[in-house]
Amino acid sequence: LAKTTQPISMDSYEGQEVNITCSHNNIATNDYITWYQQFPSQGPRFIIQGYKTKVTNEVASLFIPADRKSSTLSLPRVSLSDTAVYYCPLRFSGGYNKLIFGAGTRLAVHP
């Protein structure tokens, strides 16, 4: 299962749109792209997942280009409570839904 690469940290301000990119050059055909949010001393929380093109839910959008070697999580109008670490592990759908986490992106939202 391929590991992913993300920027170590990002800063933003309340009300802005935040886009976090994830690189997964060695993504396999059976891999799904998933995004999780983690607050300190808590388990990760699922945000969104996709296989290709664009996926949108009530909290975020996920953009995946045709080659699937990268993806971008878009958080509209962030607030202070969005300050967290964001991970983009790949999920292998052909097996046991195994996830391998990369380093994650530490997002800090400022007033």
Next chain:
Amino acid sequence: GAVVSQHPSWVICKSGTSVKIECRSLDFQATTMFWYRQFPKQSLMLMATSNEGSKATYEQGVEKDKFLINHASLTLSTLTVTSAHPEDSSFYICSASPQRGGNNEQFFGPGTRLTVL
């Protein structure tokens, strides 16, 4: 969404003792559960995949005799850290997946903070 619980939420033990951590899926059956370890300021590291009714599959470098995993039912998996030492102090997180393969997400527990003195 589905709920996964862990017990205890934190535990402090003396070096050399064993500690058991429980992971339960509260409103769904989990054929597969996963155990992760997370050190401060680091990412989650997958330790093992726990399958109901069969032996766990450990990731490379994880000692199976030190981290005993039992998945006796479709709603419960346990991780026992045997002969714990200070270097085993970490945040242990479990997750559960409702079915094998398919398109289902993993649901994570709240984590267990283990401190070994």
